[in-house]
Amino acid sequence: MIQSTAIHRRRQVLVVEDQELNRDILGMILEDDYDVLYAENGAEGVACMREHRETLSIVLLDLMMPVMNGFEVLELVREDEELRHIPIIVLTAEKKAELKALQLGAADFITKPFDMHEIILARVGRIIELSEGRRLISAAERDPLTGLYNRGFFFEYADQIRRYYRDLRMDAVVINIERFHSVNDFNGREFGDRILRRLGEEIRGCLAGTEGIACRAEADQFFLFCQCTDYRAMLDRFQQSVNEFSKRVAIRLRMGVCFGTGDRTPGMLFDRARTACNMVRGSYKGHLMIYDEEMHERELYSQRLLNDLGQAIEERQFAVYYQPKYDIQCHPPRLNSAEALVRWKHPELGLVSPGDFIPLFEKNGLIHVVDNYVWGEAASQIAEWRSKYGFTLPLSVNLSRMEVFDPTLERTLLQLLEQYKISSKDFKLEVTESAYTDDAEQLVAVIGQLREYGFEIEMDDFGSGYSSLNTISSLPIDVLKMDMKFIQNVEENSKNFRLIELILDIAGYLGVPVVAEGVQTSTQMQLLQNAGCEYVQGFYFSRPLPAEEFEKLIIKEIEAAKERKS
Amino acid sequence: MTLQELYQIIDGNYDHAVQIMRMEKLVARYISRFPKSGVNEALQEAGRSMDPARMFETAHAMKGVCANMGFDKLSAAAGEICEEFRPGNARSISDDEIRAKLAEVDAMYRRTVEGINAYEQQ
Structure with a gap:
């Protein structure tokens, strides 16, 4: 197993507290396990968060402070793309303040006085663990190139939609690019990546505000789990967007669709939609194929022949x-x-x-x-x-x-x-x-x-x-x-x-x-x-x-x- | 005078202080900084203007610091003033009564500081 010191490094904690004695006592509790930074008020705290945003694991934030109080910090951080990933635990003894802080995005709270060290350390440790786990999941969840889901998460969410929203009949749509490897070979991988990004953006735009989800399943293959009354129009929209982007190089999209039914899992639907999409290959009739039962039977027959060859x-x-x-x-x-x-x-x-x-x-x-x-x-x-x-x-x-x-x-x-x-x-x-x-x-x-x-x-x-x-x-x-x-x-x-x-x-x-x-x-x-x-x-x-x-x-x-x- | 005796003299909660700081040595180190914390001075200053926001902030600060030192009674007295001025709370006592409470807090604070200084000087 690869052991990285970066993974096992001491985590960095910021204590934002205006009272020096309280600050130091909290530091004393934490310093055996963490590298501790200090700030005397909210404004100083936010500046410190910004400076250490890449390395900071958690913030312990007092609520009553001069210059900028803890609630103001929470509000500011909530709206800040760069800082919102850093979890904040508030330091308070007030029940009302706890609720307000949690509503503003605080991850947890620690009550004053700081007499329960083990509880403080356990809470800090747990929130860091949760936050890092969430960041890992979030990184793994998305395809970095297109921002769409990755295949594994996509199927997990598609399955959840099927399980919990049975009245939503979602269709499986597979889209890929004709001879994409040639597009990459002739125009460079960067060009190919730009096409994939553009297509990803268009798919995201198309599904915005709907129940639909999408992923880049592999290379140039996109999966959409969605509802649509006109897949021809959907394909035309994607094709037009790609055409506008790539005026010099002709890019052709292919689409295969399998209509959703209650009894088929997303995996089954996408196997069929992919078959339909593959049927478009080399077809001069059009670039959209809807999966039908005849196709399914032909596929089963083909698979049977492939299986039986050895025997x-x-x-x-x-x-x-x-x-x-x-x-x-x-x-x-x-x-x-x-x-x-x-x-x-x-x-x-x-x-x-x-x-x-x-x-x-x-x-x-x-x-x-x-x-x-x-x-x-x-x-x-x-x-x-x-x-x-x-x-x-x-x-x-x-x-x-x-x-x-x-x-x-x-x-x-x-x-x-x-x-x-x-x-x-x-x-x-x-x-x-x-x-x-x-x-x-x-x-x-x-x-x-x-x-x-x-x-x-x-x-x-x-x-x-x-x-x-x-x-x-x-x-x-x-x-x-x-x-x-x-x-x-x-x-x-x-x-x-x-x-x-x-x-x-x-x-x-x-x-x-x-x-x-x-x-x-x-x-x-x-x-x-x-x-x-x-x-x-x-x-x-x-x-x-x-x-x-x-x-x-x-x-x-x-x-x-x-x-x-x- | 031992640290425990100091806490008896100043009516503090020795056990609570040790619970927070875990070691007597650390309790001694932190309480020695208490006289310079400025929490009482800020509260008394706020009491002269009787500005509600300032009263709440300074009383709240004093309540928190004293709690962490194991000065439970002083913390509770500051807490009463803090609640009186907490935004959203209705005032239940007059300014004069507040002044009396501030004097009470000030006396308790002075007694605490004197005790700490005596402990330090031995």
């Missing part, structure tokens, strides 16, 4: 399906490779859509758990089919953006190749186009390294991201996988067909083949074949299949090859 891996609830890719420039088209796709057969929730769990695990930094599982299964499958059919079918697996930046990625992949004795060219890696948009330089370096080991890189969902023609030419890729949206409407819309032709031209320029995803009909298939697209993946050939069903396609391919030979 799902242990119990092998994830199944890997394979969807074939066919070379359509051959006649008839030939099975070329397949993409490994994960399915979650949850024992209680049934089949969980990859659309539900993949983005969730990506967002929570857990996707590598699933991907590592899929990579292992796919590598093992390549080896199994090779051994069973003497035929190596290359498989592609997905590589998330997060994994690209994992320093152990190369080692993990090379270990898999080693374990199953497979070649890197048969283990293709699919990276989405959007992954290339941020930190492209580092990503290109990692991908370049993987290609040197012989891995083929397929750019997934090409056309759904924002690659410019300029950057695409410098990206290290081996295959373009055309986003399925281009194919889906190609029969109705000739513009889409033109876009497909453009993508094929780009791929031709880059010297890489194209895989068209989501092909379902023979018309789509024909159009792509005629346009020169090399490979097709989609329901036209097959939906994603479990390994044992997929084997039928392999057998069929082997038989077709035999026929071609004969």
Whole structure:
């Protein structure tokens, strides 16, 4: 434990008493335990308080004094911001005076004559302790930057409001600043702090005269426990205030609201309001989100999936399906490779859509758990089919953006190749186009390294991201996988067909083949074949299949090859 | 003369004085300063003008100082004058009666001071 002499120092006491003998007797009582200062009248006492305001622990104040009496001192101190924190004990023998002094803010009183030393010392000690405790609480209660409550005190007070004022239906409001860390990075922490202070002031102003309370919960996150009929107007007010303050730098606020109900604790309300606020992230619809039950159910579902992931891996609830890719420039088209796709057969929730769990695990930094599982299964499958059919079918697996930046990625992949004795060219890696948009330089370096080991890189969902023609030419890729949206409407819309032709031209320029995803009909298939697209993946050939069903396609391919030979 | 004997002579409360100052030595030290405290002189001076505020202040001061010295009777006598002039209290005795009380207080004070001086000089 840190021991500070400053904390255990002797406390300083001021005795304000006009009678020298009384003053000295009181000093005699106190001096063993305290450093004692003296003043002969109220005016001298106030001057001494001002001079020692940082170190003075308590004042013992006589009431009847020349120049300025004790009551006048109490009145003056009560109104003085600098002095009001110093507790005052009055010295009196009059009951009426005791009451008046207490009403004027005296902390306690000591009766004359000073014959009960222990009582005097006990009172002085207790009042100092109370006062220091109150100052500590007061310091801890407020966020020094904004003057709003700190999180802990805020929840304590919010809980008290809920407990003692049940008829007040208070709502939970969470406000934060979009990309606040970037605001700080680009403009400096001081600028960021000024924005937070401004927002804090505006919140205080907004809640003044109401039952509402507010805190800065963390960094740029503000919590309000309040009643309001128009949260849109409230957000607009805060936004306008911040805009006026920051004309040069665009600051965007987000707000999430959960309406209060009698049965939910403030903690529960704020969890929901924060969820609503997080839903605003990346939304172009607006910056205010009101929490609803659908959101709650979605949140519970997500949490359930996150909780169950570990057990799902242990119990092998994830199944890997394979969807074939066919070379359509051959006649008839030939099975070329397949993409490994994960399915979650949850024992209680049934089949969980990859659309539900993949983005969730990506967002929570857990996707590598699933991907590592899929990579292992796919590598093992390549080896199994090779051994069973003497035929190596290359498989592609997905590589998330997060994994690209994992320093152990190369080692993990090379270990898999080693374990199953497979070649890197048969283990293709699919990276989405959007992954290339941020930190492209580092990503290109990692991908370049993987290609040197012989891995083929397929750019997934090409056309759904924002690659410019300029950057695409410098990206290290081996295959373009055309986003399925281009194919889906190609029969109705000739513009889409033109876009497909453009993508094929780009791929031709880059010297890489194209895989068209989501092909379902023979018309789509024909159009792509005629346009020169090399490979097709989609329901036209097959939906994603479990390994044992997929084997039928392999057998069929082997038989077709035999026929071609004969 | 012992300190206890001094308190008997001046009609003070020795036990109370020791209770306040805890040690006989300290009682002796503080009472030796009593003659120079000026509390009686201020009260007698106020009595000449009979200014009520001044009467209250000086009587109040004398009552408090004497109480802390263990001069309980002197303190009580000053206290009577103090209450007579306490703001808000109705006067119950005449100025002449006050003057008589002031003379009484003055006599008690002088006897106390003489006793203290005698104790000091031995």
